[in-house]
Amino acid sequence: MKFFEVVKQSKKSKARLGLLSTPHGTVRTPAFVPVATRGTIKAIPPKDIPDIGIQIAFVNTFHLALHPGGEVLKKFGGIHKYSGLNIPLMSDSAGFQVFSLGRASERQRRMRTREGDEALLLGITEEGARFRSPVDGNEIAFTPEFSMQEQARIGADIVMAFDECIYYGASKEYAKKATQRTHEWLLRCVAAKKIKNPSSVRSARTFAGKQMLYGIVQGGTYKDLREESAKFVAKQHIDGIAIGGVAVGETTKEMKDAVGWVAPYLPPELPRHLLGIGRLEDIVAFVRQGMDSFDCVELTRLARNGIVFQKKGARFERYDLTGTKRLREKDPIEKDCPCYACRNFSVAFIHHLFRERELLGYYLATYHNLSFFERAFQDMREKIEQGNL
């Protein structure tokens, strides 16, 4: 079976319908990819996945490498068996952590992975990136080879090449250097995946045969660097292309530009993933530009803070469940939403749960936001099918 197939190309835009086929199931694209950082979509038991309509999820190599660690995941036969997430999975390369820890000042270069625990980026070199582990304080070197090894042990269906996500406002000189580094790392990832039996990546063999590799396009906010990166990545031995560093842009225009610059250079037969994009309005625009999948942590994070989505005409509005004026609100979050939260609970009750910090509140709000996104993607797919996007 082919990994990716374009089923229908829109005539009105570059939007397209596709199928991503993996050993854990087939994904209809355009697809939303909710984040399951540590092997769990926060607050959602895997058994709810079919009802919500989730097709595929995104796990984080940096976090899983820290705990439970690649060795444990390998022992369990990979993340699917370990976590009970029996759906297609993508893993990132930990390159985003290089970005999120690296862009800040020395003092801010800390990521709170958990209350009280901090990861510290010690440095980025051509070889890779070095971190201080928040688990035991030891130094961890993330290289392209280590990223591929850990992703092989995690065993997601789709893996990402190790990259450097360039911070917003980087000079052209820095962006150029980082993009070149990303390209060199991509070559090393491709090579690491091909190696048959090296002692350092021995475990990679377990899953390597099934894992699809996405190369990542960088280039910052510079048109020529983005184009050059797209051209370079497109001609490597890869199964898909991800575009990184777009969410870093501060305006929708900047983000659309970054995608628009590279779009002409993306081979149509490869699936295209846009990393870290979560505003639905933006996603619709990116689908029109020919993007196939999108991961984002924002809608689930918002849910845990009591912010849920409502559709008002063509707009996607945010609704705060925590305000005291919700105390007597008898309606569900959305009257016509078929999700479990909306079919069974009032805004008032979910407000009460948030007010009292009851775990059920996080579950219901997350359930709704995920269902909301999946329905929005279903709508987009139907519109493409009908030739209306």
Added chain:
Amino acid sequence: MKFFEVVKQSKKSKARLGLLSTPHGTVRTPAFVPVATRGTIKAIPPKDIPDIGIQIAFVNTFHLALHPGGEVLKKFGGIHKYSGLNIPLMSDSAGFQVFSLGRASERQRRMRTREGDEALLLGITEEGARFRSPVDGNEIAFTPEFSMQEQARIGADIVMAFDECIYYGASKEYAKKATQRTHEWLLRCVAAKKIKNPSSVRSARTFAGKQMLYGIVQGGTYKDLREESAKFVAKQHIDGIAIGGVAVGETTKEMKDAVGWVAPYLPPELPRHLLGIGRLEDIVAFVRQGMDSFDCVELTRLARNGIVFQKKGARFERYDLTGTKRLREKDPIEKDCPCYACRNFSVAFIHHLFRERELLGYYLATYHNLSFFERAFQDMREKIEQGNL
């Protein structure tokens, strides 16, 4: 339909099989009554209730009166509709809070109802108990009439008379006074429930017709007071009897004594609830003494701290999921447990979830502990059925 019916009386002990029939369903007794303090069994969506085997749950009047408040609950038509808990429900009277806030010293007389919020017991008089609200700092007076009004607004199927749970180590003089107070309050609860149209308890009429009232036996650790209390409560106009203040006993013997003293005076046609008892070993003994139902918060609280139950022969053992030695444990919590957590997840994965404070961990551990208790009760009912208890 009769509210309570004894279906089978064991010949080996006082254990009995019964049926509690309510507008929200029928409960097979002996029954476990998990606690849903604020209208939610912590971490468990109502849709999981049938699979876990939960028949009935226990809500707390004190907490619900503070938020969302009786007026909101009445507007929603009661706790069942408000919370989505479509099963028989019991509510307590807030008498336990009088105890838990009252037994401590002035300085300790604080209950952390939520991080940073404290309720303060201001005093107990013949009239009732006065609290400082943790919500807005205002004084709240809990009287028998207010308790009945709030319980009517909550609308549980079974309500408890307002009582004073006597602290462990109370002098006989204090225990006697408190027990008498509980008896007087019971008379006032019975009267409040009968009143047709008083302005102060007007809302009570909404549900009063359906609500079954349990009188509460107190008496502390004194045999004569316990006996006297049982005799007094048994002859009032009530639908069931609860025994309070037993869990306060520090040894199993003290607890069994407290139940043993009153057992001969409990009319066999009334259902008997034992308040706040959660050790399964103790519960088996109390079932042999003729008790029909039991609520307890401990197993769900333990679950949220990573402690789960395992059956080892005839013993019920506690197993700590949080220790680092669980990192590679491939087995489920219990190999032959049919619950969702054990059918789908290893100890290692749930350990990982607790290590990373993932919400799914609280869900899975709670799911198992509740399933474990429900199966233990099912076992007890089968043993009575077969004449083996």
